[in-house]
Amino acid sequence: MAMHRAIQRIHTLMDSPRLKSFSLNPPKSVDVEYANGITFSLSAEFLRVYSPAADGKIRSIGGEKVISGRRHVGIMSAEPVGNDGVRLVFDDLHKTGIYSWDYFYNLGSNKFTLMRNYIKSLKKHGLSRDPSKRKSSKDL
Numbered sequence: 001m002a003m004h005r006a007i008q009r010i011h012t013l014m015d016s017p018r019l020k021s022f023s024l025n026p027p028k029s030v031d032v033e034y035a036n037g038i039t040f041s042l043s044a045e046f047l048r049v050y051s052p053a054a055d056g057k058i059r060s061i062g063g064e065k066v067i068s069g070r071r072h073v074g075i076m077s078a079e080p081v082g083n084d085g086v087r088l089v090f091d092d093l094h095k096t097g098i099y100s101w102d103y104f105y106n107l108g109s110n111k112f113t114l115m116r117n118y119i120k121s122l123k124k125h126g127l128s129r130d131p132s133k134r135k136s137s138k139d140l
Helices: 003-016 046-049 101-109 110-124
Strands: 019-025 029-034 039-043 059-061 064-066 075-081 086-089 098-101
Touching: 019 075, 029 075, 039 046, 039 059, 039 101, 046 086, 046 110, 064 101, 086 101, 098 101, 101 110
Parallel strands: none
Antiparallel strands: 019 029, 029 039, 059 064, 075 086, 086 098
16 A cells, blocks of 8 residues: 555656646635646645645554644745745744645545545544634633
């Protein structure tokens, strides 16, 4: 299975067309359009969960990386990183992921499968897309 995913990723990256436009729609999404006419609208939650950066807020459960509670995360800004991509800054203060244009294409091409797998993983571990409830001073 891991080999299949690696081959699929390499295939997608090799076939990624040239970027035509990138639009930030803060706080909820980005739109990425490619020269082949394909456009992807990618939500902030999806991009945060699939950040290409290592993140200390990721829970490792049985070796599986799981990010929960990001349903309402927002994108505050997008900072260009050369001609290769952007660094997205999220309102949960995550800002270490650099999203290349190829990576956006890979995410967009596989977004339904990736989102389904993310939701299955959360259910498997008893986690939620919604943020955990914070205890109020009355609960303490």
